[in-house]
Amino acid sequence: AQSVAQPEDQVNVAEGNPLTVKCTYSVSGNPYLFWYVQYPNRGLQFLLKYITGDNLVKGSYGFEAEFNKSQTSFHLKKPSALVSDSALYFCAVRDIYGGSYIPTFGRGTSLIVHP
Amino acid sequence: SQTIHQWPATLVQPVGSPLSLECTVEGTSNPNLYWYRQAAGRGLQLLFYSVGIGQISSEVPQNLSASRPQDRQFILSSKKLLLSDSGFYLCAWSVERTGGYGYTFGSGTRLTVV
Known part of the structure; x- marks a missing residue:
C-alpha cells in the first residue's frame, strides 16, 4: 500500500515568515501526491497536486510544494505566512483498494501562524 | 457547477439509536463516492467507497453500513450507534477514475453519541 507521513503534529510560524509543512511518501511506481487544507468544522479543500512534470507545483492561496524524488518528499511551502493560513493540513497519496484509486491521507499537521 | 451537499451539519444521538447521514453530488455523473471519519480532529479513516450504484466497498469492519441508491446519492447508516461512533464524518467525490484529478x-457532519 502507498503511504504518506507528516512528521510534525504542529508547526508554529510568525506572520510574514516563510512556512514549510513536511510530508514524505512511500509508493511503488510514480506517485500522485496532494495537499489539502481543513479549517475548523469544515471539509477538506484541495490546495495542489503533483502527478508529473515540474517538481515545483503552485496551488491555491499562494501555496506551493516541491516534489523531491531522491528524498521522497513533498513539502508544502509559502513564502510569507498569514494568520488566516492557520488550519490543519493534510498530505495525501493516490492508493489502490480493490482495483479502485483511493486517496490515503497523512495524520495532518496543525499550522499556527502567530500575529 | 459541481457541488456536494452533506447533512446534517451536527447531530447528537443516544447510544443504541439509528443513524442516517446523506450526501448528494450535483453537476456530475457517475462519480466515485467516499465516506471518511475523522476522530479527534486529526487523521482521516476511509470507511466506504463506491464506484457505481449499488456498489459499496468497505475498508474497516465496523458498526456502520453504506448504500448508494442513486448515482449521486451516498448514505451512511447504522442500526445501533455506539459511543465510539462519535466523530466528524466527511463525504467526498471524484470523477476521474485514475485518481489524478483530486477529490x-x-x-x-459532527456526530456526538451520548
Whole structure:
C-alpha cells in the first residue's frame, strides 16, 4: 500500500515568515501526491497536486510544494505566512483498494501562524 | 457547477439509536463516492467507497453500513450507534477514475453519541 507521513503534529510560524509543512511518501511506481487544507468544522479543500512534470507545483492561496524524488518528499511551502493560513493540513497519496484509486491521507499537521 | 451537499451539519444521538447521514453530488455523473471519519480532529479513516450504484466497498469492519441508491446519492447508516461512533464524518467525490484529478469534500457532519 502507498503511504504518506507528516512528521510534525504542529508547526508554529510568525506572520510574514516563510512556512514549510513536511510530508514524505512511500509508493511503488510514480506517485500522485496532494495537499489539502481543513479549517475548523469544515471539509477538506484541495490546495495542489503533483502527478508529473515540474517538481515545483503552485496551488491555491499562494501555496506551493516541491516534489523531491531522491528524498521522497513533498513539502508544502509559502513564502510569507498569514494568520488566516492557520488550519490543519493534510498530505495525501493516490492508493489502490480493490482495483479502485483511493486517496490515503497523512495524520495532518496543525499550522499556527502567530500575529 | 459541481457541488456536494452533506447533512446534517451536527447531530447528537443516544447510544443504541439509528443513524442516517446523506450526501448528494450535483453537476456530475457517475462519480466515485467516499465516506471518511475523522476522530479527534486529526487523521482521516476511509470507511466506504463506491464506484457505481449499488456498489459499496468497505475498508474497516465496523458498526456502520453504506448504500448508494442513486448515482449521486451516498448514505451512511447504522442500526445501533455506539459511543465510539462519535466523530466528524466527511463525504467526498471524484470523477476521474485514475485518481489524478483530486477529490472534493463536503462540509462534514459532527456526530456526538451520548
